[in-house]
Amino acid sequence: MKIDQVQSHPFADQRPGTSGLRKKVSAFQQPHYLENFVQAIFETQKDLQGGTLALGGDGRYYNREAVQIILRLAAGNGVSRVLVGQGGLLSTPAASCVIRKYAAQGGIILSASHNPGGPDKDFGIKFNVANGGPAPEKVTQDIYDRTLLMSGYRQVEAPDIDIDTIGLNMLGEMQVEVIDPIVDYAHLMREIFDFDAIHQLFNSGIFQMRFDAMHAITGPYAVEILERMLGAEPGTVINGIPKEDFGGGHPDPNLAHAQELVELTQGFDPVDFAAASDGDGDRNMILGKNFYVTPSDSLAVLAANAHLIPGYRSGIPGIARSMPTSQAADRVAEKLGIECYETPTGWKFFGNLLDAGKIAVCGEESFGTGSDHVREKDGLWAVLAWLNLLAVKQQSVSQILNDHWQQFGRNYYTRHDYEGIDSNAAEALMANLRRLVLDIKGKRLGRYRVEYGDDFSYTDPVDNSVSANQGIRIGLSGGSRIVYRLSGTGTVGATLRIYLESFEPDPEKQNQETAAVMAPLVALGRELANVEKHTGRTEPDVIT
Numbered sequence: 001m002k003i004d005q006v007q008s009h010p011f012a013d014q015r016p017g018t019s020g021l022r023k024k025v026s027a028f029q030q031p032h033y034l035e036n037f038v039q040a041i042f043e044t045q046k047d048l049q050g051g052t053l054a055l056g057g058d059g060r061y062y063n064r065e066a067v068q069i070i071l072r073l074a075a076g077n078g079v080s081r082v083l084v085g086q087g088g089l090l091s092t093p094a095a096s097c098v099i100r101k102y103a104a105q106g107g108i109i110l111s112a113s114h115n116p117g118g119p120d121k122d123f124g125i126k127f128n129v130a131n132g133g134p135a136p137e138k139v140t141q142d143i144y145d146r147t148l149l150m151s152g153y154r155q156v157e158a159p160d161i162d163i164d165t166i167g168l169n170m171l172g173e174m175q176v177e178v179i180d181p182i183v184d185y186a187h188l189m190r191e192i193f194d195f196d197a198i199h200q201l202f203n204s205g206i207f208q209m210r211f212d213a214m215h216a217i218t219g220p221y222a223v224e225i226l227e228r229m230l231g232a233e234p235g236t237v238i239n240g241i242p243k244e245d246f247g248g249g250h251p252d253p254n255l256a257h258a259q260e261l262v263e264l265t266q267g268f269d270p271v272d273f274a275a276a277s278d279g280d281g282d283r284n285m286i287l288g289k290n291f292y293v294t295p296s297d298s299l300a301v302l303a304a305n306a307h308l309i310p311g312y313r314s315g316i317p318g319i320a321r322s323m324p325t326s327q328a329a330d331r332v333a334e335k336l337g338i339e340c341y342e343t344p345t346g347w348k349f350f351g352n353l354l355d356a357g358k359i360a361v362c363g364e365e366s367f368g369t370g371s372d373h374v375r376e377k378d379g380l381w382a383v384l385a386w387l388n389l390l391a392v393k394q395q396s397v398s399q400i401l402n403d404h405w406q407q408f409g410r411n412y413y414t415r416h417d418y419e420g421i422d423s424n425a426a427e428a429l430m431a432n433l434r435r436l437v438l439d440i441k442g443k444r445l446g447r448y449r450v451e452y453g454d455d456f457s458y459t460d461p462v463d464n465s466v467s468a469n470q471g472i473r474i475g476l477s478g479g480s481r482i483v484y485r486l487s488g489t490g491t492v493g494a495t496l497r498i499y500l501e502s503f504e505p506d507p508e509k510q511n512q513e514t515a516a517v518m519a520p521l522v523a524l525g526r527e528l529a530n531v532e533k534h535t536g537r538t539e540p541d542v543i544t
């Protein structure tokens with residue numbers, strides 16, 4: 001088969017963000033744009049030559065076209081086998097599972113995660129390495145550096161492959177194996193969780209659940225696992241058919257974007273348990289009857305109770321959380337006598353800790369929770385973990401949380417996002433904060449004393465790599481904290497995130513409204529950063 005050497009020119013804007021390269025679809029549709037980025041992956045990741053690549057995406061608009069382009073480039077660059085999810089689909093955790101199970105040298109996942117999809121919306125591509133996890137910074141830097149030098153790419157001249165039929169195809173010398181995107185992942189879940197106990201819970205007649213797939217990739221996975229394997233009643237999964245534009249919605253499982261689901265947990269005859277996942281299936285939101293579990297609390301509860309789940313019966317060696325995630329997990333680690341690592345935002349920072357066996361459970365405030373079973377956060381894993389706990393403990397979600405707070409104290413938590421602000425204004429705001437924290441230690445701020453202030457820098461304990469400038473932390477007396485960072489996943493302007501937490505050890509005060517408890521800290525956070533002066537905004541766009 002003929003291999004074409006196509007001339008192109010570098011694009012200056014292909015630096016991957018927190019999780020891969022995310023842009024408007026129209027950016028990816030520019031001639032040579034996707035091809036250049038993929039060529040940079042093949043030129044820098046030499047193991048892929050003669051190796052195996054996993055390929056799939058969340059099914060958003062442009063997924064199918066991108067799969068065909070990548071297949072032609074893979075064949076042009078000497079990859080010997082590509083495992084493609086049927087229909088070009090693989091959830092992010094399932095892709096991680098496939099990479100690990102078939103010992104692939106890496107994977108390409110097509111997704112812009114929770115960002116909206118459609119011709120005018122977002123698309124994304126990320127490269128995962130052989131451990132199944134997102135490429136570490138060194139790898140994304142190499143890929144980016146190579147994009148800046150790109151003058152052409154290699155692809156085979158060939159018609160589209162049939163990616164809808166499971167089976168083996170050849171593209172020149174390269175095997176293209178179209179695989180069932182669900183089966184390997186579903187088997188892994190059955191190995192970890194007590195499916196019998198969860199089955200009984202669903203059959204008890206007194207337990208009702210809804211899972212909102214938000215018209216995204218987890219629909220088919222959830223129908224297979226929850227309804228077919230675990231016997232949840234048909235209709236448990238809502239919005240279960242993946243759509244290219246996610247039904248016009250924002251496939252982000254939070255209180256703002258999963259309204260329909262939240263309402264099912266409230267009012268007359270609410271369901272006992274509800275959960276949602278995002279565009280590519282790695283995020284999760286957990287709800288009980290009239291009850292919202294913050295992702296930070298979810299991590300802490302799962303870590304504290306991991307021994308009740310068969311896959312973690314012998315205990316966990318350690319926990320990790322991203323820096324802005326609340327310190328609830330730290331309290332669990334302290335009680336269990338294990339380490340809790342604080343890493344920068346981005347799942348890639350958990351990879352080394354998981355590979356080295358230093359942690360088994362990890363999570364982020366951004367609705368991500370996971371474990372050492374794959375190297376991505378995993379929405380359905382978190383849902384199954386909660387179902388397993390509910391089945392074993394025979395308690396409601398709110399009872400589990402109340403017990404947890406009594407034992408460990410409660411970290412009230414909220415995050416305020418200011419979206420689409422001017423990038424220069426956002427940088428100026430952060431620069432001011434950087435100066436402010438230089439001598440903030442020991443000062444009084446309202447009713448707090450400042451215990452520390454810094455621009456977070458992380459030294460990986462496994463390979464000693466250093467990641468600096470990861471966000472401003474201001475630690476206050478009594479375990480409260482304010483954190484500021486700019487998002488690395490947006491595609492328009494800048495998004496400022498302010499993360500706030502307040503610790504409450506007194507059980508009598510652990511059932512207050514979060515907004516009321518956090519109000520003084522929210523005001524302080526806004527004032528310290530001069531949010532209004534820099535951004536012109538008086539209110540955040542999203543509060544989670």
Ligand code: G16
Pocket residue numbers: 018019112113114278282283322345346347348364366368486487488489490497
């Ligand atoms: C990605 C990363 C996460 C990160 C999140 C938010 O999630 O994988 O590790 O916490 O973005 O990042 P930021 O605050 O920079 O927007 P996802 O689900 O979008 O892949």
